[in-house]
Amino acid sequence: MASVYKTVSKKAAQRIAREQELDEEDIxxxxxxxxxxxxxxxxxxxxxxTEAAKKQLASGFMPKTRVLMLTSRGVTxxxxxxxxxxxxxxxxxxxxxxxxxxxxxxxxxxxLNSLADLHSCNVIFFLxxxxxxxxxxxxxxxxxxxxxxxxxVNNLHTMAELNAGFSGNCLKGGRGLVVFDRSFDEQGPxxxxxxxxxxxxxxxxxxxxxxxxxxxxxxxxxxxxRIIGVFGVDGKIWxxxxxxxxSEGESKKEEAKDAKPAPxxxxxxxxxxxxxxxxxxxxxxxVILEGSFGGPVIYxxxxxxxxxxxxxxxxxGKAARHANRRDxxxxxxxxxxxxxxxxxxxxxxxxxxxxxxx
Numbered sequence: 001m002a003s004v005y006k007t008v009s010k011k012a013a014q015r016i017a018r019e020q021e022l023d024e025e026d027i028x029x030x031x032x033x034x035x036x037x038x039x040x041x042x043x044x045x046x047x048x049x050t051e052a053a054k055k056q057l058a059s060g061f062m063p064k065t066r067v068l069m070l071t072s073r074g075v076t077x078x079x080x081x082x083x084x085x086x087x088x089x090x091x092x093x094x095x096x097x098x099x100x101x102x103x104x105x106x107x108x109x110x111x112l113n114s115l116a117d118l119h120s121c122n123v124i125f126f127l128x129x130x131x132x133x134x135x136x137x138x139x140x141x142x143x144x145x146x147x148x149x150x151x152x153v154n155n156l157h158t159m160a161e162l163n164a165g166f167s168g169n170c171l172k173g174g175r176g177l178v179v180f181d182r183s184f185d186e187q188g189p190x191x192x193x194x195x196x197x198x199x200x201x202x203x204x205x206x207x208x209x210x211x212x213x214x215x216x217x218x219x220x221x222x223x224x225x226r227i228i229g230v231f232g233v234d235g236k237i238w239x240x241x242x243x244x245x246x247s248e249g250e251s252k253k254e255e256a257k258d259a260k261p262a263p264x265x266x267x268x269x270x271x272x273x274x275x276x277x278x279x280x281x282x283x284x285x286x287v288i289l290e291g292s293f294g295g296p297v298i299y300x301x302x303x304x305x306x307x308x309x310x311x312x313x314x315x316x317g318k319a320a321r322h323a324n325r326r327d328x329x330x331x332x333x334x335x336x337x338x339x340x341x342x343x344x345x346x347x348x349x350x351x352x353x354x355x356x357x358x
Contacts, residue, residue, distance in 0.1 A: 064213050068112075068121035070096040076133040081158040083127060085279045089228075089241065091173045091220045092212050094119050099126070108139075109293040116143040123208050124292075127153070135307045138283060139293065140205045146291040147298070149205055151237075152307070156281035170243040170277060173219050175212040176226040183232035190232070198288060198299040199232065206230055206237070227274065235303055237283040242274040 069087055071079060075098070087095045096115060099108075112124050126139040136156070141148040183190045184203045190196055210228050212220065224244075231238040247270055288299035 065092060065123055065208055065211075066119070066121045067093040067123040067125050067209055068096060068116050068119055069093050069125045070115070071098055071127040072129055073098050073100065074129040074133055075127065075136070076129070078156065078158060079127055079129060079133065079136055081160060082156055082279055082281065085159050086125075088172055089176070089226070090210065090212060091175075092217045093125075094121055109291075112141070113143045113292055125209055131307075137286075140209065141292045142205070142208070143292045146289060146295055147201065147205075148289040148291065148293050148295075149202060150286045150289075151283040152286055152304070154282050154284070157278060159278040162276065162278040162280075170225050171221055171223055173221040174223040174225045175214075175220065176210070176228045176241070177224060178207060178210045178228045178230065181229075181231045184230065198285070201288065201299075202237070202285060203230075226277070235284070235301070237285070238280075239283065240280050241277055243277045245273050245275050246270045247273060 067090065069083055071083055083095070087093050096119070099111060099115075108126075112126060116122070116124055122142065124139065124141040124143060126141070128137045128139060129135070130137065136153040138151040138153050139148060140151070180203055184199055186200060190199070210230075227242045227244060229238075229240045229242065231240070284304060285299075285301050286304050287297055287301070289295045290298050
C-alpha cells in the first residue's frame with residue numbers, strides 16, 4: 001500500500017506541476033496583451049493631455065509655476081534691492097540666499113538645477129554680478145531641460161529710487177497684468193520678419209516669470225492692481241511696472257473752494273490712470289541655450305557689445321588723447337631747440353644788448 005501511495009502521490013505532483021506551468025504561460029500572455037493595451041492607452045492619454053494643455057493656453061489659463069530667485073556673490077545693494085522688489089511684486093516666487101560661485105567645479109547647471117528641484121521650482125531667475133558689481137547679467141532658465149536665456153541688465157532703478165513704493169491701492173500679494181507691445185506680436189511686422197523668431201521664446205520666458213497663476217499660490221490676494229509693461233525697442237527689452245489708480249469723483253475737502261473735482265468719464269465712473277511705481281530695468285539679450293545652463297547655442301545676438309569692450313574703447317580713447325598731447329609737446333620742444341631757445345627764453349631781437357655791445 002505504501003508503494004502504491006507513493007506512485008499515486010508522485011503522479012499527482014507531476015500533474016499539479018504541469019498545470020502550474022500552463023497557468024504561468026497563460027498569465028504571461030495576458031500580461032503582454034495588457035502591456036500593449038496600456039501603451040496604447042498611455043499614448044491616447046498623452047494626446048488628450050496635450051490637447052487639454054493647448055485649450056488651457058488658448059483660453060488664457062496659466063499652468064502652475066514657481067520661480068526661484070537668487071543672486072551670485074559680489075552683487076551691490078542696488079542689485080539686492082532689485083531682487084527684493086521683484087520678490088515682493090510676484091507672490092509665486094521663492095527667494096534663496098546667494099549662490100557660492102567660487103566652487104564652480106560642477107558649474108551652474110548642477111547647482112541651480114538641484115536647488116530648483118529641491119524647492120519645486122520650474123523657473124530660475126538668477127542675477128550674476130561680474131567685475132565687482134559693475135556688470136549685472138540675468139539668467140532665465142526652465143530646469144531641467146531648458147531653454148536658458150542670458151541678458152545684460154542696465155539702467156535699473158529700484159522702488160526706493162523712484163520714491164513711490166507700494167502706494168494707493170497697490171497691495172503686496174496682488175496679481176498684475178503683463179502687457180507686451182506690438183514688437184512681440186506673432187502677427188506683427190517685426191515678429192514675421194526672418195531672424196526674429198527668438199522674440200517668441202523670450203516672450204514666453206518673461207511671461208512665465210511675471211504672470212502669476214490664478215490659483216495655487218500661497219499668500220496671493222484676489223486683486224489685479226498693477227500692470228507690468230514689456231516693450232521691445234532698439235533690440236532691447238524695457239520693463240516698467242505701473243499701478244492702476246482710480247481718482248476720486250469729488251473733493252474730500254469741502255472748505256477748499258479752489259479745489260477742482262477729479263475728472264469723470266461720461267458714464268460717471270472715476271478716471272483711471274497709471275502711475276509708475278518701479279522697479280524699472282532694461283534687458284539686452286545675449287545668447288539662448290537649448291539646455292538648462294548649458295547645451296548648444298540656438299541664438300546669439302551679433303549686435304551686442306560687451307561692457308568690457310566699451311570700457312576698453314574708453315581707455316584707448318583717453319590713451320590716444322594723452323599720446324597726442326605728448327607728441328605735440330615733443331614737436332614744440334624740438335622746434336624751440338632748432339631756434340636756439342632754451343626753456344623760458346625768448347628769441348633775441350635786433351636791439352638786444354648782446355647784439356648792440358657785442
